[in-house]
Each structure stands twice: as C-alpha cells, then as structure tokens.
Amino acid sequence: MVVDEPELYAKSEEVEEFMEAHRKLSPYTPIFMNNTLIGIPGRFAGLKTDFLMLDDYLCNRENRKVVEMIDATKMMWEAGKEDRLPVFYFLEGENLHNHYRECTYAEQVAQTYGVIIAGARGVSYFCSMPVYPEDYRACVDVNRELLELEEVIFSLEKTSRAAITDSVVKFMTRKLGNKIYIIALNSDNDRAADVEIMLPSEFKYAGSAKVKFEDRKVEVKNGRISDKFKPLERHVYCIELKQ
Numbered sequence: 001m002v003v004d005e006p007e008l009y010a011k012s013e014e015v016e017e018f019m020e021a022h023r024k025l026s027p028y029t030p031i032f033m034n035n036t037l038i039g040i041p042g043r044f045a046g047l048k049t050d051f052l053m054l055d056d057y058l059c060n061r062e063n064r065k066v067v068e069m070i071d072a073t074k075m076m077w078e079a080g081k082e083d084r085l086p087v088f089y090f091l092e093g094e095n096l097h098n099h100y101r102e103c104t105y106a107e108q109v110a111q112t113y114g115v116i117i118a119g120a121r122g123v124s125y126f127c128s129m130p131v132y133p134e135d136y137r138a139c140v141d142v143n144r145e146l147l148e149l150e151e152v153i154f155s156l157e158k159t160s161r162a163a164i165t166d167s168v169v170k171f172m173t174r175k176l177g178n179k180i181y182i183i184a185l186n187s188d189n190d191r192a193a194d195v196e197i198m199l200p201s202e203f204k205y206a207g208s209a210k211v212k213f214e215d216r217k218v219e220v221k222n223g224r225i226s227d228k229f230k231p232l233e234r235h236v237y238c239i240e241l242k243q
Helices: 012-025 065-078 103-119 131-150
Strands: 034-035 053-054 087-094 122-127 168-175 180-185 193-198 208-211 218-219 224-229 236-241
Touching: 053 065, 053 131, 065 087, 065 103, 065 168, 087 131, 103 122, 103 131, 103 168, 103 180, 168 193, 180 193, 180 224, 218 224, 224 236
Parallel strands: 034 053, 053 087, 087 122
Antiparallel strands: 168 180, 180 236, 193 224, 208 218, 208 236
16 A cells, blocks of 8 residues: 555646556555545546555444445446556454444445445455454354355356346346356345346356355246345355256
8 A cells, every 4th residue: 555545635647657666666566545434436547556445434423234345346347447547445343433433234245245246356354452352253164164165256258147036136147157146135224125036047056055154045937036135135046956
C-alpha cells in the first residue's frame, strides 16, 4: 500500500507522481492505494495501481446495510474493467475507535461473501485486538470456507448462469469438474427470502444438491432447487452432473 486515502488530503497529480517513483524503485511489487468512495469513481491519481482497494466500512456509521458493500464492489469493478484491474475490499474487522460497533456474525459472513459474489478477488480486514468473539469467529469461519472454495471461485470452466426468483439473493455460478456450484447470499439485513433456483439448462443433474458447510441436502427437480434464506444468510450448493 503506497498511500492511504490520499484523496482526502493530497493532489491527484502529486500522488500519481509519487506512485510512479515508488514503482520504479520496486518494479516487481504490486502497488495499490486504499481509496474511499470518493477516490475510485473520481479516478484519483488515474487509478494507476495494480489492483483497486476500497476501505469503506459497514459500521463506520449507524444503519448501514451489507448491500452497500456489494454495490461498492460493483462500482470498483466498473471503474477498473477497462484496464482489467482486479478488485479487492478492505472490510471492517474490529477497530472500535473508528467504528461505533463491531459486525455481528451474520454481517461479517455476509459482507465477505457479498463482495466476492459481486466481483472482488481478494479481501482483507481492518483489525486490531478482537473484542467481540462472534465477529472474530465469523472472520475465521468465512475465510476457512473461502479457502475451500478457492478453486471453485476462480474456475474458468464454461457454464451459463443460474437464475434465482428473488433479486435480493445475490449469487455466482461456477463449474468445476463434474459439479456445478451456486454460491448465494440473501443481501437484505431484515427480510427473509423463499426462492427457486434455476440451474444452467445445458446440464443434467443428480437428484439432490449438497449444501456445503451446513450438513444438509436439498432436492433437485427438473433442474430446480427450492430453498429458504434468512436475512444475510448464505448457502453454497454443490450439484453433481449426470453423464
């Protein structure tokens, strides 16, 4: 990280010059800025970094929603797509002098899955010493899950996209080997969702899907899954393909 939130105190052209000087001295180390919601859409310092990083935090003010983190990830992706810049998100971990409270377990899991589904290819956390055990446990749990899903998330195998009947459920569709994965999240902090998932039509499926990390299965009937999502709940479906 060459500069932190420079749009709040510095001139764009000066920071761009500073970053270029840093890159010349260390040409093999990727560089980035920690930007605010002002800097990325404003293309501060030309966004001349190796990836984009945003450090806008869920609990830096009251009544924020997880979907704001998802929308901010989409904003970064749009800003960087012309230059093919990967998107990272510096999520809130625990830092109570800077946030009015810590994330709940559900919020921490949801914001991490949410930004990944929205297109982030890496996450980090703004942490000091943990105070709220459930927040810390969520960070550990969700990162253990994402490490297990790493090859799935980054798979380049071709598949069409699934469809879900309620737009509040954000999701990604991936194929890896003989399996289709649907990683889905209810992005609403308050409303439950009862949905039907239409799997990619070009495949034939086994009669049930494993819901990873939950020790349960759901029926697959005519290429469709019906399931319920609590507010901020994530489900990861793994469905075997028939030959």
